[in-house]
Amino acid sequence: MALMTIAEALRQAIREEMRRDPRVFCIGEDIGIPGGWGGAFTVTLGLADEFGHERILDTPISELGFTGIAVGAAIGGLRPIVDVQYGDFLFLAMDQLVNEAAKMTYMSGGTVKVPLVMRAPVGATRRGAQHAQSLEAFFTHVPGLKVIAPSTAYDAKGLLKSAIRDDNPVIVFEHKLLYGSKGPRKEQGAISAVGEVPDEEYLIPLGKGVIRREGRDVTIVGKLLTVYRALEAAERLAKEGIESEVIDPRTLVPLDKELILESVRKTGRLVIVEEDNLTGGWASDIAAIVAEEAFYWLDAPIKRVSAPDTPPPFAPVMEDYYVPSVERVVEAVKSLF
Amino acid sequence: MSEAQIPLLDMYRTMLTIRRFEERCNYLFMQGRIPSTLHLYIGQEAVAVGVCAHLRRDDYVVSTHRPHGHAIAKGVSLRSIMAELHAKATGCCKGKGGSMHVGDMSVGMLPAIAIVGANIPIAAGLALAAKRLGTDRVAVAFFGDGAANEGAFHEGLNMAAIWNLPVVYVCENNLYGASTHYSKVFKIANIADRAQAYGMPGVVVDGMDVEAVYQVAGEAITRARRGEGPTLVECKTYRLVGHSRSDPRTYRSKEEEAEWQARDPIPNTARRLQALGLANEELLASIEREVEAAIDDAVAFAENSPLPEPTDTLKHVFYEA
Known part of the structure; x- marks a missing residue:
């Protein structure tokens, strides 16, 4: 049993799944740049050291494009974990999420799968209107997407691991005030969601409150x-x-x-x-x-x-x-x- | 490449299959036996066929709202496409796709993407997976001139280039995005010139000439398969029919249509085959009969197939192993 923040628990989930399955990879902005932050809220910090820059894949600022690439990669047999720095940027990727990722299984008569995870930080945190919105309802409205919203470190790890193994697109909403990010990425007004996380592997099934x-x-x-x-x-x-x-x-x-x-x-x-x-x-x-x-x-x-x-x-x-x-x-x- | 190496007769047969298939679809649509609308590929067959002649079954094609030609050229069965157009349970998408989404991943044809330009990054993603999984598969995205003005085009080509992905971008410039002429929405003569901005080769080819398309596509696909990165191929072509079945084509002149009609790849390829001594009237007539028979079979299959159950609506929202 270890005490972890949500950011650490998410990182541990990604690390374990990347070790377990070579098809899992991360794609997004500023997630593996040496000397960078490891994503906007430190979740992927240090992962490039273990997995290299092909599996912690830094992208141009092209949310629509790299989300589409993740959709294609998922259809082609990989398991992408996509990172947008702020949930508000999902609107740039909306077509790929709603028209492509969510509908492909349906339009193909159930023959094509899109095992994609999209991680998106939400919540108002002194950043004004465009780095603050809570977007859950936009996505719960879309048939074909699963949506998770973990509020503890234990849940964050167990749910993210299940999401990565799921054969459908899963949107993960993470709250900026709950990450427990440290150092320069620490959030003002954050709530301590530090919690006990077992050392042994566990999964939390999607759909259980x-x-x-x-x-x-x-x-x-x-x-x-x-x-x-x-x-x-x-x-x-x-x-x-x-x-x-x-x-x-x-x-x-x-x-x-x-x-x-x-x-x-x-x-x-x-x-x-x-x-x-x-x-x-x-x-x-x-x-x-x-x-x-x-x-x-x-x-x-x-x-x-x-x-x-x-x-x-x-x-x-x-x-x-x-x-x-x-x-x-x-x-x-x-x-x- | 010598003429002998070009599988011209096979390509002619596939082009003719696409042409006759779509003519039949149009007839069935007019009779009210096919619902919805159809975006016909008539006139552009040399592009799909010249490109797909180089592809293996396990290579990927990602198409558009005008996908019948790509699907046939990639090897999706005529029966399953025709059944899908008839909205039958035996269709390639079980009646969940329709004309704009035909595809069959067992032959590498993703159900087509009818959002203009959205298939461009998806093809790059399929190519990324092919590369990462250690295969030498390539991905081809077909799209129209209109797609080259979407943000997805810019973002997709840029990432395909920076990551050196095994993807070929085939722009079918048929001069019109729906009713809007190319010249109203482009300041440049060739879309292929945009390739330079992303650091990849851009090639212009006569899309009405299947041999020319075959030649250029072969080089691009070989480059991709060798790990040398993406290419943008612009095929200058023309749809000899309207954008969709409800388009009277009043935005373009009869003279312009006649000019392109003279470049129709089907009769021109038939003449070329005869000139090269690869076919005579008799062989061409027998190909015509075989193609018609295959289409008759597809129509019979579609008409005799069951409709989906209304409650099948609720299936396949999520993937189940």
Whole structure:
């Protein structure tokens, strides 16, 4: 058992899978440059020393192009792990992800596979509107893509290893405030997601959520950073006698729907917390599922706590307003009683 | 390369197969027996055939929304293409692809990519995999003149060049992106000139001349297979029909069409075969009969095949081993 940050756990997952399978390789910007950072958030730091620059492949700044190359390489028998420095840059690669990677298996009548992993950092971190967005809902909407969002070091390693072995394109959303990146790449306002990671190999299957905290009065569903916001809110609420059950789905597609429904059937109340914009968001989808499938167990309306329908702002006072706070979660829960 | 080394008769047979296949498709479409629309390759056959004549079964072709010719030249079965166009369960994509996505990876033809230019980086990726896995496979991307103005063209060619990938880029310049003439969207006479900007050879060839295409493609494919990197080949060609079945071609002159019609590679190659003493009227007529018979067989197969079940919609979203 070792204590690791999420960045270290992701790196260890990549290292183990690259050792296990020579077809696995990393492709992206600034991931293996000697003297560089090892990707924008240090995840691939040092891997080029072990695996060389053919398998830690630095690219030009051409997100559409290298994502397309990864799609072709995956179809051709390799297993690419693609790195975009900031999730916001995925929009440049959208055609390859949505029209090619996600649809190729379908259009081929199930004969062609695209085993590709796309890693994308998300979250507002004092960088203004274009290095900050939470993009999960854009991708959960696309049939043919799997989507994971690990919030602990243990999950990050186990889920990424499963993603690399999966025969489908998997988008991995990683939150910048949870990486635990050190040195010059350390993030202001980061949350310590350092956790115990077993020395022996383990995999976490895609599609299995976890209960982070048990409670009988209300279900709070969060992902990435908002899992921590939900847990802190639960502690405060407990002092006022409200016991919250906090659920972290970990995988957004396929979704562990039953885990959420079961919890709501027990608590009768649901609050969903996410950093994405409100309209057309992931939280809306969870709300719709619960309204359709567990309506008669609900004792109160479903509440969504999300970012407002604005781009992420720059000024710290505005960004703090934008990202769902612990206070907003507490308030939302209390409004249900 | 001497004339004897060029498999002209085989290439003629394949070009004729593509031509007659598409003429039949058009007929069936007009009769309402094929749904959707069709982007016909009529007039451009010399390009697909001259290039694919050099390819092995395990080489890759990545095509466009106009893929029938590439698929036939790469060896996808006529039955499975015709069944796909008929939206049948026995089609090469089980009815999930249609005209714009025909392909069959068992013969190296990726289901075609109908987003203009998107196949360009994908071909580079297939080439990267071929190289990394220690094979001498090559990848060929066919695309039109319009694709050369997509960002994917720039990004894909640049990376293919810097990594010296075994890929051949075949630009079929048929003068029109849908209805927009080449001269409205290019300031340069030859798309092949752009190759220099990426550090790879660029070659212009008469795309109506299958022998010329064969010659130039052979050099590019050999270069790629030897590990000497990518080439951009620009084939000057013309689609003798509209962009799709709903195109009345009112944006171009009858004179221009007549000029290109005179360069139609099918009759010209037939005359060339006779001039070289490689075929006589009788042989050409027997090839014509064989081709028609193969197409009859494909149509019968397609018409007798079952439709997919409506609920097959739900299958193949994810890959299952």
